[in-house]
Amino acid sequence: MTRAHSAVSRRRFLGGVTATAAAAAWPRGAVAQPKTTLTYWNGLTGADGKVMDELIDRFTRDTGIQIEQQRIPWAELYAKLQVAVPAGEGPDLALIHTVEVPHFASDGVLEAIDDATLAGKGFRGDDYLPATWQGGVFQGKRYSLPLDVPQHILYLNVKVMKEAALAGPDGKPRVPGSRDELVTMAKKMARGDTFGFAIGTSNPGRYTWGFHNLLWQNGANIYAADLKHAALAEPAAVEVAEFWGGLGNALKIAPPANANCRDAFIAGKLGMWIAGSWNFTGLREAKVDFSVAPLPRLFKQPVVWAMPHQYSFPKPKTADRTRREAAWTHVRWMTDHVAEWTLKAGQVSASRKAHGDPRVTGDPVLKTLLAQGANWQVGQPTPKWVAAENLTRPVIESVYTGQKPAKAAMEDLARQINALPE
Amino acid sequence: MTPYLFLAPGLLLFAAFRLYPLLEGLRLSLTNARLGRASYQYVGLANYARLADDTRFHVSLGNTAFYTVASTLPVLAVPLLLALALNRGRLRNVLRSLFFFPFTLSVVTVGLAWLWLLDPVVGPFNYYLRTLGVPARSWLADPQTAMWAIIATTVWWVTGYYLVVYLAGLQDIPRDLYEAAALDGAGGWRSFWTITVPLLRPVLLFVVVTHVIGSFQLFGQVFVLTGGGPGDATRTVVQHLYETAFQNFFQFGAASAMAWVLFAIVLVFSVLQFRLLRGHTEF
DSSP: OOOOTTOOOOOHHHHHHHHHHHHHOOGGGGGGOOOOOOEEOOOOSSSHHHHHHHHHHHHHHOOOOEEEEEEHHHHHHHHHHHTTTTTTOSSSSSEEEEGGGGHHHHOOBBOOOOHHHHHHHOOOOGBBBBHHHHTETTTTEEEEEEEEOOBBEEEEEEHHHHTTTOOOOTBOOOOOSSSHHHHHHHHHHHHHEEOOOOOOEEEEHHHHHHHHHHHHHTTTOOOOOOOBBBOOSSHHHHHHHHHHHHHHHOOOOOOOOOOHHHHHHHTTTTEEEEEGGHHHHHHTTTTOOOEEEEOOOOSOOOOOOOOEEEEOOOOSSSOOHHHHHHHHHHHHHHHTHHHHHHHHHHHHHHOOGGGGGGHHHHHHHHHHHHTTGGGGGGGOSOOTHHHHHHHHHHHHHHHHHSSSSSSHHHHHHHHHTTTTTO | HHHHHHHHHHHHHHHHIIHHHHHHHHTTTTTBBTTOOSSBOOOOTTTHHHHOOHHHHHHHHHHHHHHHHHHHHHHHHHHHHHHHHSSSSTTTHHHHHHHHHGGGGGGGHHHHHHHHTOOOTOOOHHHHHHHHTTTOOOOOTTTHHHHHHHHHHHHHHHHHHHHHHHHHHHSSSHHHHHEEEEHHTHHHHHHHIIIIITTTHHHHHHHHHHHHHHTTTHHHHHHHHTTOOSSTTTTOOHHHHHHHHSSSSSSSHHHHHHHHHHHHHHHHHHHHHHHHOOOOOOO
């Protein structure tokens, strides 16, 4: 044995013995448990992702539970879940949109949540807004729990509207009360590279969420009540498609089909903008002079498109009680701290808990979003909804760009949707 | 035996990562398989029969064919002209690197950059057009111009790569052939057609075959720049296939049938091109 190998001094030896004895004598409860690490997939790729990071850091400090996030654009996230979960490679927790629940549930990707578990974790339907709570249920079983309610709102660009003399003596922009009034006001603002009105953050021509919102306002929908046959060839849907086509063509008020409306609004080249609630914190950061108004009633009813985010538990290959409990702990913690999420990410919470928070009620935008609650509508609960939406995208764009007349396009779309396999 | 042992690792990898997926795709194309669902049934040629009625598939085939034909000439000619200009001269290496630079970028980077350049409201391209008094256009949202914008983006992206290939081919042509032609009174134009083009035939064959195969598989630029739009104006076969497999109800059986139809088309065109451009080059 060389000197280097035997270099354990008496002092070190005694130190080691003392430390071992001390560890053995330490109360059992105080021994640090191995930290649980959760895998959590979500599509929060915008500014809300940073807010989620901050909250997750706080959650880890509070509970000791680590979270490994995978942040993937929504469309890719859903394809990945569809492949990874059956292969046993899914996450412990996934944030998904309400309309994804039916097809993931029917494909066996999500685990059902029974009432006893739900009650045991302290989640009650009465604590949530009904439209959001019901969104987690498919064919009588619950598969997810709502977090928040992304929804539409009308943004008004103060600078653009003032320049078009569409602001009152108090400097506040006028709010359109009907479709005709909206068009008239938009025409006053549309000149050169400035547009009067747009729906959608980017690519307004193919913005299905906006198209759905108008369909719902006109009492139409993608599927008929039986959820089996497309209802897009109905006169109410065609009427909406005609207005959609007019936006991009005859009315000459909206930006081109592929414009980035958010950039245009920030650059002062767009007056009125129906877009998601997730945009307003970014507009504030960009110091845009804007105000908001409840979504105007452009057709028969003042319906507001909403798309709650839902927490879901993808089916694991083998059950891991510790990780599942940790996932529940996170959902509980986020629900208890949802006011922070609402304030920083700009998304109204699904739980009523934060709705009375003075910081929320004191914010004019959040207040407006909350006031729209009675008019929220979500997609139909059919596994084919998302596929139908994907088929809708190019068809409404072809109407917006004047490639196809509205009626023919809607009939073609209905035919395509009806041809989707069971 | 020894040669086969040397070939074995490559053949194994080829079998595992090329041949097996290809044949598995063929098997899937005969089923109603959906991604994520464990059970499925064999449906014979039903997926292929459905393609006969799928109008969007027909549109995407037409768009892919248009892109292939319309983009081949600029992809052949632009790098060749640049290669001829750069074949000699002091700045050859610097300019070659500059022209090659775009090809080092990923298709997403290229797509996003052009998306911004061509943005109808805040894009610099339209800004300068307006400054010059030319009316701005929405290049990617106009069915008349969208595919041409994708072609222009592709030419900008791949020119550097083909330029290097052409330059290598040009360097291989013996200089004494040009000197002999010059002594016989041939001018630059005649030398180009009677010496450069025939002796570049293998390089031209490579460029045409790889570009045509790549064109039939066009996806990245379309995905980023137009998403197949406006409407279906730039929808290509691979875009349609991708949406069928990963977005529209995860129909893997139907998407595999599309992939096999595409494979058959690419195979036929590749064989045709080899036959047409085959020739023995000797110098």
